[in-house]
Amino acid sequence: MPSVAIIGRPNVGKSTLFNRLVGKRLALVDDRPGVTRDRREGDAELIGMPFRVIDTAGFEDEDPASLPGRMRVQTEAAVKECDVALFVIDARQGITPLDEEIARWLRALGKPIIVLANKCEGKGGESGLLEAYSLGFGEPLPFSAEHGEGLVGLFQALRPFVEGDALEEDTSSEDEDEEKSEEEIDLSPLQLAIVGRPNAGKSTLINRLIGVDRMITGPEAGITRDSIAIDWSWQGRPVRLIDTAGLRKKARVVDKMERLSVMDTFRTIDYAEVVVLLLDGTQGLEGQDLRIADRVLEEGRSLIIAINKWDMVENPSAFLQAIREGLNDGLAQVKGVPLITISALTGRGVDPLLKAAFETRKAWSRRVSTGQLNRWLTRAIAHHAPPAPGGKRIKLRYLTQIKTRPPTFVLFGTRVDQLPTSYERYLINSLRSDLDFGSVPIRLHFRSPENPFD
Template structure:
């Protein structure tokens, strides 16, 4: 990308709608409620022939630095300082307010290029607000409709004029044919079945951080980054959008998703909270490893267990993080109790890695990251067919499948059909009659014998073909 653009303005002028329009996706939450956006969210924007990084920000408000609104304003100011150009959005339909004039003055003094954008210009009676925007002293306003896509050509021309063509259109570097990174082949695509591919320690890793409200998710990510990148505070439910941040850990690119706290479904009534939870669920589906943050002072609430179960059902690799460990007094006794409860309350994720951490002080973060990497290795694990069938023969010899209706079931053949998470197919007779208890026996045996702790294991059963099926019996 050639340059960075920040979208600023008072609450409810259409900043997130414009952000979604420029990135071409509904990434940012949009609602009629003022102040929906709180953190700054980056995205890859495209406007006709322009490509740049766009940053959505919280609505500018006048408030003290210790208040939530004050901390939101600090995030917006950080985005303006980071950007090469600022889009100052005003509401042409509603007209100018004293807040618009105050922040227009601040932007004029910043010395950064500013493009004044008059949004909602398609509305009836918006001419008055459009002409009032001239009084801000930021040049000619660009009339647009972020919701309907009107005025995008004029906005493109205004951005190029403000930032300069040499910045807007940097010369493309010639890329040699050998420099192009080809996508890796998917597991099982033409590779030797007996080969067990090594884990790629260099590939980027997508990690989602989820948990109940006020469990310390944003504080944890800020500690990883070493800066106040995400909005935090004592108030519950500060995070609304799922914000992605990138950083490096021991030379490996990590993309982390901060998500909104998820309460019990019965308590989620407001439309905005429903949108936030839906955004968090989307982050879980796109992540590879999911860290479920527990509050160590009140762990294993029903909602915590439901979140772990959700991650396992989605097929993601899961790691538990017991946050606020610095508030625990008798650490040894509490740790032993947590380990016992983890094994007892989460049988579907036997062997799941659990790490005590403190997001405020940074305690345990390296151990947490190592647990994330180790769990991702298990999640990507592949086992050769020969080893699986030797294991299946030995397992059946030790504990044969039960007889159903006087006929014993036979497990004939086994292979791994996919990884991420590990999934296996077993060819057998009468798969519909195989008891659930024997399926659990096979799953636990795979975990123990092939070292697959804490990740979902899928076993599919397929009836073996009968070569004589359909033939008429000869007398």
């Protein structure tokens, strides 16, 4: 699919334009400059014309070793790979020296450039629109990303560069609400999110997996702000990797931008299939790690825990045992969560991590026939019968699976509202162990038949 990169200096409205084109609030937007850091990609459609759009960080003239300098490297890579670039300027502020520097750099690349004079609503941007002619890229387009003005003009400008390639693409999509077969699930991209505390090595792990410095990394904590999705393949199997912002304790999150990043990470967890919780091997297991894991399980996502920086851990066997004990105490609702030691810097353990992710998704998507479930229920009751509160028996009659991802079951019986929590845990743990669901979250609901005389 043809790609369109959005470039410009900080705070000219690039992320607002990105959200307008993809039709969703994917990129974080704020009045302060420098919100976007890593480049973000999304599927856009403009008046029926599909293309791939890339949001980039604000172009700044800084030392390449600094964080703004590393951001600029990602922006340069995005523009070099795209088919056409949208050079966004702030029409209300006019052309600045940095705009002129960006224009010189773009001319040297030889890419097709379309100048978008943003914030042209009303009459406040007329002078800046006229100034944009001096950049030397032809007629600038008056536009308002905030209000959606100028979309027809943008469509006409992009059409010669985009439409020919876009028509060759198959834009048909499946109904995501329909439950897929086991074979379809195995062939579909694995939605794999990497979460954890700041500076645990999430972006470094993504870069190691894909073999390219796609994500900005460095010693500074909290570099990643947006959740960035990257399409990739492992041993011929498609994977959609999602890097996320680090999650600190709630009491420490006071900055508005960090709160938006946290909300973005939580949305990513909600839509992931498998979530890798990355621990920092130099710091061990902390309460915040357990809170993140609990959030993942509450949302019904599959969980894998990876201990990063394993090459820096002293006394590994004792350290690993301490982690296991902490997980058993802190995640009592799910036992046996896969625990894998890795080094994002060297690549140690990444293949076992991906193998575990695919196996976990398979269990998370598994459906068991009603007959097999009820044969299991008969054995489970024979092994451990439900209690009889007040001398009246609780009868469990029938079990069926109503959905997958996560596996969800309904158990019909009489007086099931009086079942103790301990017996519910017994049933769920037995389901996991006897029917090979592993450590994936299981939801079990209870229903009593309606009394016709009530």
